Amino acid sequence: MSVELEWMLIDDLQLPKEAIEILRNRGISKLNPPQTEAVKKGLLDGNRLLLTSPTGSGKTLIAELGMISFLLKKGGKAVYVTPLRALTNEKYTTFKDWEKIGFKVAMTSGDYDTDDAWLKNYDIIVTTYEKLDSLWRHRPNWLNEVNYFVLDELHYLNDPERGPVVESVAIRAKRKNLLALSATISNYKQIGKWLNAEAVATNWRPVPLIEGVMYPEKKKKKEYTVIFKDNTTKKVIGDDPIIAYTLDSLSRNGQVLVFRNSRRMAESTAYKIANYMNFINLDEKGLAEVVKQLDDIEEGGSNEKEELKSLISKGIAYHHAGLSKSLRDVIEEAFRQRKIKVIVATPTLAAGVNLPARTVIIGDIYRFNKRIAGFQEEIPVMEYKQMSGRAGRPGYDDIGEAIIIVRDKENADRVFKKYILSSVEPIESKLGSERAFYTFLLGLLSAEGDMSEKELAKFAYESLLPRSLVDIYFDRAINWLTDHSFIKEQGDILTLTNFGKRVADLYINPFTADIVRKGLEDHKSACDIAYFHLLAYTPDGPLVSVSSNEEEELTEIVEDLDCELLIDEPYEEDEQSLYINALKVALIIKDWIEEVDEDTILGKYNIGSGDLRNIVETMDWLTYSAYQLSKELKLEDHYDKLRILNSRVKDGIKEELLELVQISGIGRKRARLLYNNGIKGLGDVIMNPEKVKSLLGSKLGEKVVQEAARLLNRFH
Known part of the structure; x- marks a missing residue:
């Protein structure tokens, strides 16, 4: 595991003067032992490496040197993938240094229903595993130019929730050049072999x-x-x-x-x-x-x-x-x-x-x-x-x-x-569940296009799952996805249905899509709470903690609701608790779009502001997805309602404020202030600039008036 402790001067690196200058400006004059070892193993020659070394041992710099040297020699683009948005921001800020030598740096995360065509103008792209997976499904041309992938925090393969996505990204990334990084992998030789990469493992830490x-x-x-x-x-x-x-x-x-x-x-x-x-x-x-x-x-x-x-x-x-x-x-x-x-x-x-x-x-x-x-x-x-x-x-x-x-x-x-005294648990595949495996195959067909069962199975065999398990899940998945109209077989070729492709592009779980479709198809138009409850009940729905007191209260609320829910109450205990959890989420979101004050929502439901933000973001994505699916399925009774609900969830507003919140800088509080003072739409903003300034302050007011004029021009 341990390598001899060698340090290397940055002047000895085969890099342009300007690149060395960037390192010097950061106070770096030599590479530490893990960095030196990576260079000796061919990092700067584009060799495929899996590097495991402790937290704080300088793995980010190894990634930067790998990407820069690859781009200088071979051109194209490099993508750096992290498991968390917070890390994406952190790395993006660090990598901006390389713009001094002509490499344009961008970051993208979030919004899954887009191909981010604007990224064609960038050389180094920082993103999350989920976002990259969703981009592949949209097949933008610029992604074909990416020949170098850095997979950061690769031990997330072992995470039950995130592991399946990390694994499916790794399966595709390993067909190109790659560098994988982790602080903790005990079976690094096996994982290196799986990635066709040389494993470089060191114990060196900057601080013992x-x-x-x-x-x-x-x-x-x-x-x-x-x-x-x-x-x-x-x-x-x-x-x-x-x-x-x-x-x-x-x-x-x-x-x-x-x-x-x-x-x-x-x-x-x-x-x-x-x-x-x-x-x-x-x-x-x-x-x-x-x-x-x-x-x-x-x-x-x-x-x-x-x-x-x-x-x-x-x-x-x-x-x-x-x-x-x-x-x-x-x-x-x-x-x-x-x-x-x-x-x-x-x-x-x-x-x-x-x-x-x-x-x-x-x-x-x-x-x-x-x-x-x-x-x-x-x-x-x-x-x-x-x-x-x-x-x-x-x-x-x-x-x-x-x-x-x-x-x-x-x-x-x-x-x-x-x-x-012991090593960490070995990394194993987390694709071994129906939910994960079916999503994985749907994503592959969306990203790679039509293929035969044999070709699709070949991708599945490249996973970390034992071959015997792949065989079991594969046949089940093909049958289920076909029976539920996600894929169709034409001769021996598998192809996505329009519905299947839309589900893959929206980046929702096929089980989520199936629940939503059934809920919408079996009912005419529904009330707001019924839509929210349906979406929160899916595998992609947000989870909140529900105390036993709340469980009783929520059960009573269901009985008193003057609104037919789109999901029948289940008998199984597990399903029952999900059903109640979904009701709590539905009530939170209902209060949110009725403009109930944030403090009141947090106190009433015993959640934190971070929980509320997470619930709102997830339900924004799910209401958007449900609207898109209802359009695809031509369910006219639902799609206008879902479209308006989606717009309201984003900002937490009643329908009357939808026009005002289009103005950047105007959220739920400022929109309500304007509306209550007679400024009810874009036209009112433009016609009453002084009133807007007196309500919002002159600096923001001026900006808001200009933005409203720009929006009105665009609409006309």
């Missing part, structure tokens, strides 16, 4: 990692022992193990990331630690600036902001998917600038942006899983490695520490063996 397990002493209250990997130990005193080690690290000028297994635990732990932060030397002026930034953010509930302000003023914050992206961005940036000293987060942070800390404390090795009796399961080793990988800030720390908290000494030995 010290790992340990911490447990309470039985006989001494408030005393904890930490056993480290090198068999040394350390005693820590305090009221609580997490607080004790956090304060210990802060006293050594560290920053701390604490991981808890639920949002509730993350928030309550942050409050507990906050009570001890008055002993810490804080940048009070800097923290006051961060608190002020929260006021300038539109996204986010008032309660969330007030809670965060009280914590941030003490140098600590919590971080989870319930917070809006803007709030999370402020917290992350303040931590990078070392103003916030402690973040208590759920494990989603470990998989996301680059946010190193001196100390990482893993507060729970268990997590909640409804499908398991007792509801608790131990986290995978992979998840521990992702979290511990955040320990150690290059440039600030000589070491990083990752500490797991356990209940007692007996647990400590077992946890030590499992998480610290």
